[in-house]
Amino acid sequence: MKNKFEMRMLEELNFFLGLEVKQLPKGIFIGQSKYISDMFKKFNFPEMKMSPTPMSINISLHADLDGQPFDQTLYRSLIGSLMYLTTSRPDIMFSVYLCARFQANPRYSHYKAVMRIFSYLKGTPNLELWYPFGTGFNLTAFTDADHGDDQVNRKSTSGGLQFLGRKLVSWSSRKQNCISFSTAESKYIAAASCCSQVL
Known part of the structure; x- marks a missing residue:
């Protein structure tokens, strides 16, 4: 360079x-x-x-x-x-x-x-993210959602984590854009958002 x-x-x-x-x-x-x-x-x-x-x-x-x-x-x-x-x-x-x-x-x-x-x-001031060498690049994702937890507009909250090997590379926690009518629906919305992040 x-x-x-x-x-x-x-x-x-x-x-x-x-x-x-x-x-x-x-x-x-x-x-x-x-x-x-x-x-x-x-x-x-x-x-x-x-x-x-x-x-x-x-x-x-x-x-x-x-x-x-x-x-x-x-x-x-x-x-x-x-x-x-x-x-x-x-x-x-x-x-x-x-x-x-x-x-x-x-x-x-x-x-x-x-x-x-x-x-x-x-x-817990010293908690840190650890990125070890040589743990591979297998992509693993986790996601979950509550159902209608927001007290104001009854929207659900999605959360997700994505790992490359044992390295945490992406994480999120946000209110869903639409109102879901069941726990299953809120979890499908969270899964779709997680899949988009993975892709």
Whole structure:
């Protein structure tokens, strides 16, 4: 490449756009622990308890129109920071995008759900994606969907993961575009979306 382009060789890649890259003989780790640390400093969070999960299984977020309003600017800033973190943290994707649905009119109940995600990150700042060498290129995909979980418009949520060998290369969690009338239909929609991603 040096013969064709004017360039200079720097040291081995270890940091790129907030992503930390650790290259080892057996594979590569990609994470964002420094970004998480910077987020906690940016929002000046006090000491908080660590949570074992990003969201409680008993929570049911909805518009909460009677709830106490929360600062829209701060809420959007929190959500935006978390959305960028999903670049290397598929474990928080569903929770973050569920909370992101309420950016137009956030309530204190939504803020509490966001803070649960931050308390989870407090205890898991060093979780990283692992890309081992020599695990083949067999394409494997997983997908699932709930049925009518959205409290506002009864739409379902699809989730999916795609692996090349043992390397996670794509993941998603999003609300479906249409309303399904059964669990089977919502799962067919999720499967179709996953197949499109695979193709």
